[in-house]
């Protein structure tokens with residue numbers, strides 16, 4: 001069969017609905033008799049709750065109920081750990097509503113249910129929560145020091161876990177090194193800020209034994225499991241549906257307290273209940289990524305080659321650990337990046353603080369590791385007096401070393417081994433496209449005019465296609481329509497289109513004849529979630545496997561019906577035909593009709609009912625995408641303003657199923673990383689009060705200051721899945737922050753300014769410039 | 774047209790307005806903003822609310838020819854106005870507005886949540902300026918946040934739609 005669709009820039013199937021305003025997002029779900037919820041949220045970072053008075057709220061006409069922790073009884077217990085790990089020493093999780101203590105500003109304390117959202121919000125403002133403030137942990141850097149306040153009054157320390165990344169002869173490498181350079185780095189990643197906030201709708205069956213939950217989640221199956229276990233329901237009694245989801249970026253993969261309290265409230269009031277997060281709540285109560293502090297030393301050979309890294313990372317995990325160590329784990333497992341280090345010894349300490357919990361945001365802990373490694377490479381380059389590109393050439397893992405075991409183990413305990421990455425090639429491609437020689441000439445000329453241009457480079461490697469599996473059912477209806485059912489949820493990536501491309505190629509049908517249904521636990525039994533750039537690899541491969549099997553089955557039944565040998569048959573244009581000029585053929589629909597069964601007529605021997613198949617692709621080995629970025633910026637030394645003039649990406653994520661969609665993922669990802677470099681900072685005061693609670697205060701990238709992003713693809717097929725693909729969802733973000741910061745530092749090289757942090761605001765640059773006089 | 778969720782004890786105001794070519798005479802709560810009115814009362818859920826404080830632009834609709842944030846004006850202020858939402862951009866027979874086709878062709882949307890506001894903002898912009906520069910397009914959508922696309926394909930779509938509107942595409 002020809003690959004008509006695989007590899008082509010096919011227009012998206014999703015868009016017909018979305019460009020005419022006929023999407024169905026969470027807030028578009030309206031059920032008969034539905035009520036609306038609003039939360040009363042903690043206004044202290046850490047406090048004991050002494051009293052809650054709901055009487056005034058209950059007196060508001062249209063208010064049906066006000067719930068506190070006590071009303072939910074035993075069902076208000078803390079949620080189960082989503083990602084258990086033996087490394088977790090103390091891992092408090094959140095409860096549907098805070099009971100005795102609140103541990104971050106924004107933690108849900110009470111819940112008002114009313115006829116309208118406006119009334120629920122009015123009444124929520126009338127609920128009086130009295131508290132006794134407790135000392136709060138609002139500086140993660142000192143959270144693990146002796147004498148620090150405690151983030152939870154009932155814990156003995158703020159250490160949730162300590163993770164190690166270690167290989168090689170560390171003492172020997174550092175003893176032998178020509179130089180050992182100390183580096184301290186601070187990074188801040190900001191939040192999710194999907195344009196659609198979170199939301200939950202819950203409705204119970206009339207008998208009260210079946211629950212349907214709509215949630216704007218990336219992970220319908222973990223949400224189903226979480227709800228079923230917590231409420232003591234059988235999983236088949238809970239159906240979780242993610243409708244159109246307006247962006248995810250990580251934080252929507254977490255199982256949230258509201259996904260329990262909304263069903264609990266609906267159960268108690270006997271009507272469906274909807275909660276729509278507003279933007280302030282999103283900034284307060286949706287998980288974020290925030291800070292890491294790196295205090296490390298790098299060992300360098302006489303020729304500038306990076307030899308080893310050792311030191312400590314402190315990671316701000318917020319008040320709870322709902323998602324295990326997934327986020328900090330991705331930081332340590334991303335070491336040593338593209339660098340062929342001989343030795344590594346890094347400890348990452350996970351600190352509990354009195355802020356909203358942190359969980360992965362696009363790239364998870366990888367952008368942190370990339371920022372650290374790329375800054376280190378630049379620092380070494382400057383120290384040794386070599387071009388930053390040259391340091392990298394000398395230090396990268398070589399293509400000939402693939403598969404390259406990094407020396408560390410992955411989450412499953414097996415060795416991490418990069419596959420199919422050519423870091424040298426990607427760096428040279430990006431540099432060639434950028435034309436670094438020309439840039440240096442322009443930079444010199446500009447400096448003479450008092451204009452400061454800078455160039456940054458950054459290379460990354462990303463583990464994609466996370467285990468364990470996704471699955472898909474492919475079936476053909478008697479009208480010839482192909483239906484793909486899968487658990488993999490979409491938040492805008494275009495999965496329906498790429499799955500349809502894959503199935504249409506296998507079954508020789510037009511892509512318009514393929515319908516994709518997903519993100520509904522009532523449609524497909526098992527799934528993991530749309531996280532960690534994994535769906536094209538796992539979901540895509542499962543669609544391919546199932547579609548291949550359906551194709552084989554179609555040929556088998558056609559052979560019976562056409563009285564021909566299978567080897568004589570071709571499947572094209574939705575028909576199975578006998579080859580060699582015969583016009584004997586049958587449409588797929590007729591084959592499907594035969595396999596749907598005819599009363600009284602036995603199935604043909606050896607062929608099971610239904611022109612369909614279900615397959616699961618199990619990711620046994622992680623696939624690795626890689627790439628290099630080069631950016632050009634201009635810094636205005638009067639205002640501290642930074643303009644990004646150019647941005648070049650060389651990228652290898654294996655074979656491209658749909659290059660247009662991959663480019664979209666890369667560009668969106670890069671802009672997210674630019675936001676992390678220049679704009680996005682979640683600011684709290686010393687008492688843990690958030691100060692950036694709207695989009696006038698928390699800045700996101702907007703169109704005028706974003707560059708066009710030029711992309712050069714190489715396509716090294718992965719041998720670790722049948723499609724030959726690798727994930728593409730986060731590779732744009734991972735190196736981008738490092739690349740921009742490097743470019744700013746290069747622009748300000750005449751002033752000797754060292755950037756060891758992100759984001760850098762204009763104010764910060766002016767401060768640094770002023771320090772240099 | 775009856776608002777299913779009136780608020781007890783508050784005076785309601787009678788307004789009449791045209792939305793996507795259809796005339797409506799409705800009683801509204803004085804504090805209901807135009808976005809909630811369109812979504813809840815008229816069930817036109819294509820208009821999205823991304824921030825409800827006037828920054829994200831997702832709620833943008835065209836009021837008497839000008840792009841307006843539906844979360845920042847009250848329904849009562851739209852009395853007498855002609856409003857076009859994303860549902861009203863396509864022609865009578867469902868023929869897409871050039872900006873809608875261009876968004877599809879250029880992958881100008883991913884999750885689609887910012888899209889209605891982008892489309893209405895750009896439709897109004899292109900009605901005034903069919904020969905914009907790239908910088909002008911970027912300025913035109915400077916009040917619309919998109920977390921997915923990085924804006925580039927939205928800009929390409931707008932430039933291509935402008936070409937179509939000039940009769941060159």
Ligand code: FES
Nearest residue numbers: 824825827830844
């Ligand atoms: S919802 Fe109106 S501008 Fe964001």
Ligand code: FES
Nearest residue numbers: 883884887919921
């Ligand atoms: S397409 Fe998702 S926010 Fe713009």
